[in-house]
Amino acid sequence: MARFGMVIDTAKCVGCMDCVVACKTENNVPEGFNRDWITTEVHGTFPTVQMEIRSERCNQCATPPCVYSCPTGASHVHDVGGIVLVTKEECIGCKACIASCPYDARFIHPEGYADKCTFCIHRVEAGMDPACVAVCPTHCMHFGDLDDPNSPVSKLLASRKHHSLMPEAGTQPSIFYLT
Amino acid sequence: MNVISRRRFLKISGVTAGVAAAGAGVLKGSQLLSSSDVMKSQGMQRIPTFCDICFWKCGAIATVKDGKLWKIEGNPEDPLSRGRLCPRGTGGIGAHFDPDRLRAPLIRRNDRGKEEWVEVTWDEALDFIAVKMQAIKKSYGPESIAFFSHGIGGNFFKHTLKAFGTPNISAPSFAQCRGPRDVGFRLTFGEDVSSPERTDISNAQCLVLMGSHLGENMHNTQVQEFAEGVGKGATIIVVDPRFSVAASKAKHYLPIKPGTDLALLLAWMNVIVKEELYDKEYVKRYGFGFEQFAASLAEYTPAWAYVETGIEPERIVETAREMARFKPSTLVHPGRHVTWYGDDTQRSRAIALLNALLGSWGRKGGFYTPASMDVPAYPYPDYPKPVRGKVDNPDHRYPFAHETITNGIREATITGKPYPVKGWFVYATNLLHALPNEEETIHAIQNLDLLVVIDVIPSEIAGWADVVLPESVYLERHDDLNVEWFREPFIGLRQPVVESPHDQKPNWWMAKRLAEKLGLGHFYPWKTIEEYFEQRLSAGGYSLETLKKQGIIRGAKQPIYFDEGVPAEFPTPSGKIEFFSLQLAQAGFDPVPRYTRPPAGPPGSFRLLYGRAPVHSFSRTQSNRILSDMMDENEVWINADIVRRYGLKDGEYIRLKNQDNVISNRIKVKATERIRPECVYMVHGFGHTAKGLKHPFMKGASDAQLLTRYSVDPLMGGTGMNVNFVTIEPEATHG
Numbered sequence: 001m002a003r004f005g006m007v008i009d010t011a012k013c014v015g016c017m018d019c020v021v022a023c024k025t026e027n028n029v030p031e032g033f034n035r036d037w038i039t040t041e042v043h044g045t046f047p048t049v050q051m052e053i054r055s056e057r058c059n060q061c062a063t064p065p066c067v068y069s070c071p072t073g074a075s076h077v078h079d080v081g082g083i084v085l086v087t088k089e090e091c092i093g094c095k096a097c098i099a100s101c102p103y104d105a106r107f108i109h110p111e112g113y114a115d116k117c118t119f120c121i122h123r124v125e126a127g128m129d130p131a132c133v134a135v136c137p138t139h140c141m142h143f144g145d146l147d148d149p150n151s152p153v154s155k156l157l158a159s160r161k162h163h164s165l166m167p168e169a170g171t172q173p174s175i176f177y178l179t
Numbered sequence: 180m181n182v183i184s185r186r187r188f189l190k191i192s193g194v195t196a197g198v199a200a201a202g203a204g205v206l207k208g209s210q211l212l213s214s215s216d217v218m219k220s221q222g223m224q225r226i227p228t229f230c231d232i233c234f235w236k237c238g239a240i241a242t243v244k245d246g247k248l249w250k251i252e253g254n255p256e257d258p259l260s261r262g263r264l265c266p267r268g269t270g271g272i273g274a275h276f277d278p279d280r281l282r283a284p285l286i287r288r289n290d291r292g293k294e295e296w297v298e299v300t301w302d303e304a305l306d307f308i309a310v311k312m313q314a315i316k317k318s319y320g321p322e323s324i325a326f327f328s329h330g331i332g333g334n335f336f337k338h339t340l341k342a343f344g345t346p347n348i349s350a351p352s353f354a355q356c357r358g359p360r361d362v363g364f365r366l367t368f369g370e371d372v373s374s375p376e377r378t379d380i381s382n383a384q385c386l387v388l389m390g391s392h393l394g395e396n397m398h399n400t401q402v403q404e405f406a407e408g409v410g411k412g413a414t415i416i417v418v419d420p421r422f423s424v425a426a427s428k429a430k431h432y433l434p435i436k437p438g439t440d441l442a443l444l445l446a447w448m449n450v451i452v453k454e455e456l457y458d459k460e461y462v463k464r465y466g467f468g469f470e471q472f473a474a475s476l477a478e479y480t481p482a483w484a485y486v487e488t489g490i491e492p493e494r495i496v497e498t499a500r501e502m503a504r505f506k507p508s509t510l511v512h513p514g515r516h517v518t519w520y521g522d523d524t525q526r527s528r529a530i531a532l533l534n535a536l537l538g539s540w541g542r543k544g545g546f547y548t549p550a551s552m553d554v555p556a557y558p559y560p561d562y563p564k565p566v567r568g569k570v571d572n573p574d575h576r577y578p579f580a581h582e583t584i585t586n587g588i589r590e591a592t593i594t595g596k597p598y599p600v601k602g603w604f605v606y607a608t609n610l611l612h613a614l615p616n617e618e619e620t621i622h623a624i625q626n627l628d629l630l631v632v633i634d635v636i637p638s639e640i641a642g643w644a645d646v647v648l649p650e651s652v653y654l655e656r657h658d659d660l661n662v663e664w665f666r667e668p669f670i671g672l673r674q675p676v677v678e679s680p681h682d683q684k685p686n687w688w689m690a691k692r693l694a695e696k697l698g699l700g701h702f703y704p705w706k707t708i709e710e711y712f713e714q715r716l717s718a719g720g721y722s723l724e725t726l727k728k729q730g731i732i733r734g735a736k737q738p739i740y741f742d743e744g745v746p747a748e749f750p751t752p753s754g755k756i757e758f759f760s761l762q763l764a765q766a767g768f769d770p771v772p773r774y775t776r777p778p779a780g781p782p783g784s785f786r787l788l789y790g791r792a793p794v795h796s797f798s799r800t801q802s803n804r805i806l807s808d809m810m811d812e813n814e815v816w817i818n819a820d821i822v823r824r825y826g827l828k829d830g831e832y833i834r835l836k837n838q839d840n841v842i843s844n845r846i847k848v849k850a851t852e853r854i855r856p857e858c859v860y861m862v863h864g865f866g867h868t869a870k871g872l873k874h875p876f877m878k879g880a881s882d883a884q885l886l887t888r889y890s891v892d893p894l895m896g897g898t899g900m901n902v903n904f905v906t907i908e909p910e911a912t913h914g
Contacts, residue, residue, distance in 0.1 A: 012406045014394030014424050016793035017809050018266040024805060025250040025272060031804055046818060046852045047434035051427035135252070137263045137399060138406030 003062065004081030004119055005146040005174035006133070007153045007162070008055055012140035015040055015053035019132035019141065023057075026120060026131035033107050035117045036132055052179070055132065055141065058105040058117040059165060059173035060084055066097035066106065066114075075114065081145070082174070083121055088113040102169040119143070146174060227254050227730025229661055229671045231653030232267040232274070233796045234330050234352070235375060236661050237399050238731050239264055241272070241654060241676040248272050248654065248677045256731045258400075258667050259375065265397040266794045266809065273805035274652040275677060279873050280636055280802070281649030282681035291624060294642045294870045301684065301692070304646055309696040311629040311645075312343065315601045321345050322567045323601045324629075325588045329608035331673075332650070334659040335690035336606050336633065338559070342694060342702040346565040347600070349583035351613040354897045360517045362579045362895045363527025366760055368540055369750035372513045373549060375665055380404035380512075382544040385414040385505035389440050389530065391514045394424035397793040398515070414505065416498050418443060420788065421816065421860050422853035431498050437786050437858050437901065438520050438777030439488040444529040445774055446484030447499045449476045451536050456503035458538030465747060466535065468759025468770075475771040487776060506537040508544025516791075520777050521890025521899035524579065528760075529772040535756045541741040548745045549664040550737035554719040557711055559702055573597040577896035578766045584896035586614060586889075592623035602629040606686070607650075611639040612798040612864065615886040615900050633686060636802055637871025649683045651675075656685035657708045660715060668734035672712070672726045687711075768894060780904030781838055785817075786858040787903045789882040798864040798883075801875035812879035814849035816860040817907075822850035825907055835859070835905040837885045844868075845910050846880035859905060 015038045023035050036057035043050045064084045067075045074090035075097050077083070086097075091113035098106045098114065109115040120130035124143075128134065133141040144153035156162075157176055164173040222245045230237045230251075238257025242249045251271050253260035260268070274280075284304035285296035299307075315323050321344030326337060328350050337348055352358075352374075361371040372378070380386060381404035393405045409415065409428050417429040418440065426432045435443060451457050452473045462469055481492035488495075502509045511533050517523050531540075539545025571587025572580050573596070580587075592600040603624070611617050624630055624643050632644035641647050650656070654676045661671035691703045705711040713723050726732050738744045751757045764770040780786055794800075794809040801807055815835065817827075827833065829850035835843040844866045854860055865879030890899035 009410070011428070012409050014402065014406065014428075014793070016266050016394065016397055016402070018264070018269055018793075020809060021266045021269040021794070021805060022250075024808070025269060031808055034808070042852060044852060046422065046854065046856075047432065049422045049427075049432075049852050051422070051424075051853075053424070053427070135263055135269055137265055137397075137403050139403075139410075140406065 001147065002081045002145040003147045003174065004060065004083055004124065004143065005153055005176065007142045007156045007176045007178060009140040009142075009178040010052050010054055011178065012138045013053045013055060014138055016137065018135050018137055019055045022131040022135035023117070026123075027118070029115075030110050033109070033115070035115065052177075054177055056103070056165070057132070057175070058084065059103055059171060059175045060117075060119060062172035062174060063170060065100040065102070065171060069096040069100040071096060078121065080121070080125065081119070083119050085118055085121065086114050086116065088115075102166050102171065223249075226674065226676045227672070227728070228654070228676055229257070229673050229730065230260075230264060230268040230271055231330065231332065231658075231673070232271045232800060233398070235259060235399050236331065236663070236671060237264055237268055238671050239268060239271075240730065243676060248275055251654075254730050256729055256733065257671065258665060258669055258733065259663070260399055261403060263399070263403065265399045265402065267397060267796055267800060267806060268399070270794070270803060270805035270809070272654065273803035274635065274800075275654050275680070277636065277802050277804065279871060280652070281634065281641070281647060281683065281871075283649060284682070285647040285649075287645045291630070291645070292621070292643045294637075296647070301682070304648060305689070305693050305696050308629065308631055308646055308693060312602060312697060315628055316343070319599050319601050320566060321563075322347060322565050322570065323599055324604065325349065325570070325592070325600050325602070326604045326606070327351065327585060327588075327608055327610055328606040331658050331661060332653075332686045333606040335687040336604060338702065339690045339694040339697075339699065340604060341562045342699045343697060344563045344565055346569045347571065347583060347588055349571065349585045349588055351585050351608055351610070353582040354580075354584045354586055354895070355518055355613055355615075355900075356516050358518070358580070358582065358895055358897045359523035359892055360513045360515070360527040362524045362581065364513060364531045365581065366524075366579065366763060367528055367531035367535060367751070367757055372546070373664055375400060375663070376513065376515070377546050377549050378510055378512060379544050379547045380510060381407045383408060383413055383508055383510040384544055385416070385502055385509040387416045387418070387502060387509070387511040388425050389418045389512070389514060390519070391512050392419070392423040392425055392790055394428075395793055396515070396791045414501055416501065420855040420858050431494070431501070433490050433494060433498065434855060436487070436489045436855070437788060441522060441526045441529055441772060442479070442484045442487035442774045443490060443495065444526065444533055445476060445479035445772065446481045446495050447502070448529070448533055448536060449479045450481060450496050450499035451503055451533075452476055454500070456500065457536040458506055461507070461538035462536065465749065465756045467751070467753040467755035467757050468761075472532070472758035472771050475773070479774065487774070502533075502537060505544075507539045507542035509537045509539055510534070510545050511537070511539070518892070518897045519899050519901040521892050521902065522775065523897055523899055524892050524894040525769065525772040532758060532772070535758065540756070541745065541747055543740050543742065547666060547739035549666065550668040550734070550739065551664045552662055552668045552670050552719065552721075552732070552734050554660060554662045554670060554715055554721070557705075557715055559704075567598055570598060570600055572896060577892070577894060580895040586891075586898055587896055589614065589619060589623045592626050593619065595626070599626075601627055603627055603631070605630070605632045605640055605644075607634055607799075609638040609640050609798045611643075612881065612883040615883070615889040615898050617884060618887070633689065635683070636799065637869050638798065639867065639869045642869045642871070648689055649681070650689075651679040651683040651685050655679040655683065657687065658685075660712060666739060667736050670716075670721065670726060670732045672730055674727060777902070784838065784904035784906050786901065787835070787837070787882065787885055787905050788858050788860045788901055789863045790860065792862040795862070795864050798867065801864060801867060801878070802872050804874065807874060810862075812847065813862040813865040814847045815880070816849045816851050816854045818854050818856040819850045819852050821856050822848060827907070832910040834908040834910060835880065835885060836908050837887060838904050839887045841885055841887055842908060843880040843885055844877055
């Protein structure tokens with residue numbers, strides 16, 4: 001079975017936020033909220049500085065605490081690609097998922113339900129990349145099937161050094177950062 | 180002289196390209212059409228156009244869903260966007276929905292700058308303007324009207340004003356931005372770097388950025404090519420007092436003292452010449468005055484430069500050798516906004532000369548020769564010949580200014596010399612943020628009989644206008660054809676995607692209507708803009724229908740390097756690359772660049788530097804709610820150690836006070852290890868004070884407000900603006 005994931009090349013990412021803007025327009029994310037964001041990590045003392053810029057979002061965890069903590073079953077694992085989704089009609093806005101997410105990836109939509117990145121499932125099912133991946137001017141983002149050893153994402157992971165966010169949380173993230 | 184033959188060469192090849200391209204274009208157009216047919220069945224339309232959030236003019240496809248603008252994406256057929264817009268372009272739909280935008284023509288009803296208006300009809304507004312213009316013409320002559328413009332949207336107003344009889348057509352993009360660079364390169368190679376820059380970043384094996392913050396500055400194609408270079412492992416050298424995003428990708432980051440770049444350039448050239456690492460054959464074949472130039476470098480040793488720049492001599496030598504190792508595919512990027520210290524033309528010339536030593540001009544991975552399609556201009560009647568010459572540069576005091584100097588017009592408006600300027604038209608440029616020293620701009624405005632501002636938002640300059648003309652945003656209008664000079668030739672079309680929500684009009688409509696009211700209707704023989712396009716395109720052998728469907732018509736790839744057969748021509752006086760410039764010597768300037776240490780600021784002050792954020796363009800996008808959601812206010816970057824010493828906290832509001840006691844709006848401290856301690860930095864465009872800009876009003880601080888001083892480049896009149904110093908004021912004393 002396919003497991004969708006993203007591999008993001010931090011060497012190329014310039015942190016321009018195009019991914020954030022594209023997600024916003026593609027998914028009509030309301031003003032004041034975003035489903036993805038940029039994190040800039042700076043280490044060292046001027047002028048000996050290292051910096052990693054990352055495009056972050058829901059990690060689409062294989063062990064998703066948000067799904068386990070949801071009292072209504074609104075948060076669930078989709079049958080395509082193992083994507084974690086929210087059925088907004090079933091969500092009661094209790095915020096248990098928000099409390100359980102170590103990545104702070106969720107927010108309560110002004111209409112009252114928990115919202116977050118969907119990997120643009122509507123695009124993926126139509127054969128397109130998620131909006132953030134498709135827009136990136138640096139081509140630093142890659143989307144594909146992590147379970148297929150021949151997919152471009154798997155090949156990148158096999159050939160480049162990488163890390164994921166807070167692996168110690170035991171969530172098994174599906175987003176990996178090339179360094 | 181050589182320009183003509185080279186241009187003719189390009190023109191001829193452009194024609195061939197157009198014919199060759201037509202077949203391929205139709206195929207791609209039908210693909211686009213078929214996908215749009217599918218979309219139509221889902222209540223969706225996909226309409227190609229090109230972006231206007233900056234001046235890069237990326238080809239885009241907008242999607243309208245159930246009659247409402249949904250999104251805009253890069254047009255895969257467009258060589259500029261290569262199918263991907265930058266964040267500003269992607270957020271461009273926010274311009275259409277912006278609640279702060281101008282809605283109806285306005286006439287001032289109180290003192291200038293009070294921002295009190297009466298809404299009027301288009302006829303009332305244009306009649307008012309026409310009457311004032313005729314009165315100015317009668318008393319002072321048509322030359323007493325000046326135009327300030329930015330972007331392709333200014334073309335039709337330019338046409339109307341030239342038809343009216345003024346030669347004073349300007350844009351801040353010259354004297355407040357790229358002018359020194361273009362003059363420096365002209366003096367050396369005989370040609371401009373042009374826009375989009377002819378930099379072959381994607382093929383550069385070594386890329387040197389001096390203060391250019393690609394990645395924060397989102398000139399789309401350049402950023403795409405930069406990331407490509409990073410991916411391919413190009414050697415990147417970044418020189419900047421701030422650890423920019425580009426610096427984080429660099430093999431060598433040189434944290435230079437602000438204002439000393441020319442010293443570093445001279446020392447690099449000293450090493451390359453002394454160690455004989457330059458492209459000897461290229462220099463011998465194409466160079467003029469190399470011996471004198473080489474001799475002039477002797478004093479500029481790396482040890483000497485260390486004292487000026489703070490860059491260790493061994494790092495200067497090491498990076499010079501790196502550049503030479505990859506020659507001629509080493510690109511020392513000329514930058515774009517280069518009006519920094521007033522010696523900017525000579526610094527740009529030094530960059531040109533370093534590239535000449537490396538043999539990169541005309542070579543793969545250096546500077547390519549751009550190509551363009553042959554689309555003739557519309558056959559308008561001849562413009563009347565102005566009786567008086569341009570007002571901005573009397574007696575050619577800035578002898579190498581090849582474009583109009585905005586600040587020269589401003590000065591003439593203040594002094595009335597060489598002749599009075601009584602009317603300003605300002606199109607899509609917020610002069611109060613674009614020109615340094617707001618007070619001088621306001622002083623000049625007070626001398627005017629007419630100030631017309633044409634814009635989409637109620638900018639600060641609009642607040643001072645007598646008449647404000649609200650323009651449709653780019654997604655709602657046609658503009659002139661984009662016949663671009665680029666790596667490969669193409670034509671781009673901007674066409675309306677949605678209707679304007681209120682009483683806004685496209686610039687071409689306003690400019691044409693105004694011309695008719697001035698009795699200049701014969702300068703607009705066409706009735707609709709499509710007639711204008713049709714005329715120009717059919718004269719070039721292209722089809723408007725195809726262009727409407729595809730958004731882009733591409734020409735065949737041209738030879739773009741000397742090695743591919745582009746003639747190595749240098750339209751300088753010597754016909755060669757001028758290492759030593761006789762024309763500079765004759766005009767009384769240094770024939771080879773020489774270094775002068777920049778004056779220091781008052782003790783305890785910080786040099787104010789400014790730049791760009793990837794999500795905003797100038798001071799024009801802060802009310803776009805999609806983009807403001809990405810960045811709502813700017814911060815002042817201060818070295819973390821200084822922040823500690825001042826007892827400040829990251830995120831705390833402070834104010835900045837400049838050397839002339841101008842105090843900024845409040846601004847958040849960004850405590851960071853990414854900047855030298857003697858300077859501070861902020862993103863340009865914030866700190867709006869125009870009442871109509873309700874959303875961004877007083878958010879962040881305006882660098883422009885603090886730029887009371889500027890250092891004029893004696894060669895071309897540009898305003899060096901990194902010459903202001905600020906101290907830190909606690910917010911508590913002002914809040």
